[in-house]
Amino acid sequence: MPSRRNRPNLLALLACLTGFPAAAQPPGAPPVARLDQGALAGTSSGRIVAFKGIPYAAPPVGALRWKPPQPAASWTGARPATAFGPSCLQPTGAANIGGDPGPVSEDCLTLNVWAPRGSHGLPVMVWIHGGGHRFGSASQPYYDGAPFARDGVVFVSFNYRLAGLGFFAHPALTREAGPKALLGNYGLMDQMAALAWVKRNARAFGGDPRNVTLFGESSSALDVQALMAAPAASGLFQKAIVESSCDWDEPTSLAQREQDGLALAAKAGLGPDATAAELRALPGGAFLDPRFEFEFAPFEDGRLLTRTVARAFADGRVPAIPLMLGSNSYEGAVAQNLDGLKGLARLVGGLYPNHGEGEAALRTLDTDRYFGAPCRWIARQQSRAAPTFLYRFSYLTKAARAVLPGAPHGSELPYVFDGWPLAAPAEDRAMAHRLHHCWISFAKAGRPLCPGAPAWPAYARGKDQLMNFDVATTVQSGVRAAQYDALERLVLPDILPGSFPAADRR
Numbered sequence: 001m002p003s004r005r006n007r008p009n010l011l012a013l014l015a016c017l018t019g020f021p022a023a024a025q026p027p028g029a030p031p032v033a034r035l036d037q038g039a040l041a042g043t044s045s046g047r048i049v050a051f052k053g054i055p056y057a058a059p060p061v062g063a064l065r066w067k068p069p070q071p072a073a074s075w076t077g078a079r080p081a082t083a084f085g086p087s088c089l090q091p092t093g094a095a096n097i098g099g100d101p102g103p104v105s106e107d108c109l110t111l112n113v114w115a116p117r118g119s120h121g122l123p124v125m126v127w128i129h130g131g132g133h134r135f136g137s138a139s140q141p142y143y144d145g146a147p148f149a150r151d152g153v154v155f156v157s158f159n160y161r162l163a164g165l166g167f168f169a170h171p172a173l174t175r176e177a178g179p180k181a182l183l184g185n186y187g188l189m190d191q192m193a194a195l196a197w198v199k200r201n202a203r204a205f206g207g208d209p210r211n212v213t214l215f216g217e218s219s220s221a222l223d224v225q226a227l228m229a230a231p232a233a234s235g236l237f238q239k240a241i242v243e244s245s246c247d248w249d250e251p252t253s254l255a256q257r258e259q260d261g262l263a264l265a266a267k268a269g270l271g272p273d274a275t276a277a278e279l280r281a282l283p284g285g286a287f288l289d290p291r292f293e294f295e296f297a298p299f300e301d302g303r304l305l306t307r308t309v310a311r312a313f314a315d316g317r318v319p320a321i322p323l324m325l326g327s328n329s330y331e332g333a334v335a336q337n338l339d340g341l342k343g344l345a346r347l348v349g350g351l352y353p354n355h356g357e358g359e360a361a362l363r364t365l366d367t368d369r370y371f372g373a374p375c376r377w378i379a380r381q382q383s384r385a386a387p388t389f390l391y392r393f394s395y396l397t398k399a400a401r402a403v404l405p406g407a408p409h410g411s412e413l414p415y416v417f418d419g420w421p422l423a424a425p426a427e428d429r430a431m432a433h434r435l436h437h438c439w440i441s442f443a444k445a446g447r448p449l450c451p452g453a454p455a456w457p458a459y460a461r462g463k464d465q466l467m468n469f470d471v472a473t474t475v476q477s478g479v480r481a482a483q484y485d486a487l488e489r490l491v492l493p494d495i496l497p498g499s500f501p502a503a504d505r506r
Contacts, residue, residue, distance in 0.1 A: 031117065032078055033204045041078040044117065048149045051081035051205070052112045052139075056197040057190065059107035060161060065280050066173050068182045069109060069193040085110030087137035088162045089284045102139065106165065106284045111158035111194055112138055114145030119152075119206035123213065123443045126198055126237065127157045128191060130218035130410075133296040134163045134288070147418040151440050154207035156198055160190035164287025167296040169254055170261035172276045184257060184301040188226055195227075195236035213443040215241035217413060219297065221325075222247050222309070225378070226298040229312035230305055234319055239446055241439060242325035243416070244409055246374035247309035248495050252299040260294050310374075310495045313381040322446040323382045324439075326391030326466065327375050330406025332366030341365050348486045360405075367406075369491065373484040376466075377492075379459040388459045389448055390466040392479060395431050412469075427471070435469060 030041040031049040042051035057069035064070060088108035116122070125148055129136045138157035145155030160166060166187030177183040195214070202209040214237040216224045221242040227233040228240060265274055268286040289296070300308060312318050332338075341362050349356025352365055372392070379390040393412040396404055414420060418436035420429045434450050441449040448456050453473040457465050468476045493500045 030082075033081075033113075035201045035204050036074075037072060038075040039078040040081040042081045042113075045146070047117050048114060048146050049117050049205075050112070050114045050146070050149075053083050053085040053110045054081055054112065055085075055109060056111050056158060057109040057193045060109060060165075060186070060190075061106045063280070065106065065165065065284075066168060066183075066186060066276075068186070068189045072109075084112065084137075084139035085159065087139060088159045089165060089288065090131075090135050090162050091288055091290050102137075108137075108159045108161070109190060109193070110138075111156055111197065112145065113154065113156050113205050114149040115154045115205040115207065116149050116152060119154075120203075121208045122152055122154050122206050123211045124154045124156060124198060124202050124207040124209070125213045125215060125439075125443050126195060127155065128160070128214070128216035128220035128223050129157065130216060130220045131162070133167055133187060133219050136162075142413060142417060142419055144417065144419070147436060148440065151437070153440055153443060154202060154205050156194075158191075158194040160194070161187045163289060163296050164261075164264055164294070165284055166190070167257075167298065168261055168264075168287065169257035169299075169301070170265060170274075170276075170279060171258050171272075172274055172279060173261075174254070174258065176276045180303070182301075182304050184254060185226075185298050185304050188223060188230070188298050188304065191223060191227060192230075192233050192236060195233070199236060210238065211443075212237040213239040213241060215243065215439070217243035218245050218410065221245040222249075222297065225309045225313075226305060228318040228321075229307065229309045232304060237321070239322045239443060240324075241442065242323065242375070242378070243412060244327050244331060244371060246325060246327070246371065246378045248370070248374035248377070248491060249297075249308070249310070250494050251308050251311075251497070252295075252297075254299070254301045257299050257301075264289065264294055308495070310492075313378055314496055314499065316381070316385060318382070318385075320385035322387045322389075322442070323379070324389040324391070324442050324448060325375050325379060326393065327367070327371035328407040328409060328411055329392055329394040330363070330367055330404060331371045331409045332363030333404065333406075333408035334410075335363055335366040338362040338366065341369065344369065344487075344490065347490055348483065351483050351486060368480060368483050369487055372480055373487040373491070376464070376484050377488060380461050383459045383461065387446060389442070389456055390459045391456075392466050392468045392476075393435075394468055394470040397428055398425065431469065434473065 031044050033040045040051050042049050055072040057072050086103040086105040086108050089104050089106050129138050138159050143157055148155035169184040199209045214224050222245050224240050224242050225247045262272055268282050270278055345356035345365055352361045354361050379388050382388045393407050396407055415432040415435040416439055418432045420432045434452055438448040438450040454475050456467045465475055465477050468474055
């Protein structure tokens, strides 16, 4: 099966199309926030204040490479918080993946906050950037938090370790960690450290640490689900939003990731008996895998993650918190390695155009297999315990409707972030207003209220309803039910071994 973790998205193109505005910074005394680490001096634009480049953990360099994040140092005086910190180490110039992140460094564990000036008790939304766990950063211009602050939310974004610096295992590191210490999922640990920072410091920006919504898109949507499945992350957030990636991945063990780590280290010239010190002596760039030969993602390390995400949802071992989740109508537009789906296409071909043959059919199957079907399944599991809201984003600009059969991967983001300029067509700005306020209302009260759209019902298995965001936004039932049902029958036995009878795959 092809992986959807490494797929490129359309963010760089969308940034050009939407023209996300830069916030003006008028002269005057800078806003000050007082944290547990010290005071910060930020910037302001009208009623919105911003604080950037705030260290939430110690630099993960030297002896701290491949270690759980350690507390950040404190400081005296008012630390300037006017510029983003460097992006975490990654190949630069990758505009087709998510935009050139600018300066990169292993010393990258910083976060950013936007908030309305002088507010108290506001909901907090914490954004995890996507990028296949290889690329991206919180400083990309289309992740501007000002529109959220404008509408009454404290918005937080942050960087976390990527690629082989963030998701890496090796026998030498396992020996060094001992039988109980956390290991392997360092990027996920960084995300937990950022959330813990928010819990300690949200009030300094007018936020309520008891009303935190965690959200992400693509690979970071997988991280949101992994954090729901990690017992150690319980209580760090009270609501979650999952955009375009619901986790139906087959189990991956620590031993399997150790084998990947041995192979990656071998490419850098180290033998199988390499020590932890020898690994750390290599430059960080040795672990970026620019040829995409390895998978970097959360895995079952037996400590932080003791079961797969699918198993956690199936067994009801995730927090009973409100969840909003969904996918786009043509995620497969940017899929790679479609040949890996041909075996599955032969089994479900009767449900797809041209009996599952040809690129268009495979891209539609990719959309269903990795996005639509698993999102419906996750919604079904979570709806047993908490209000759950399923969506499908189908909207295209007028120009795109002539060339695309549906909304590609990542295309909802400029609407969620309300990034359309005033010169954009009115219907595009209306959709941005609608989607943005759906997300914000969910963060405020746990139920999405969408301007200009019908009431969004909570998901219920018997009704199988979702909100379809299109030129006409409507509630629909049984969307692609036949395709999703077939995929559940064929795929879940591999995702949840032992839980289902063997599927008929003749």
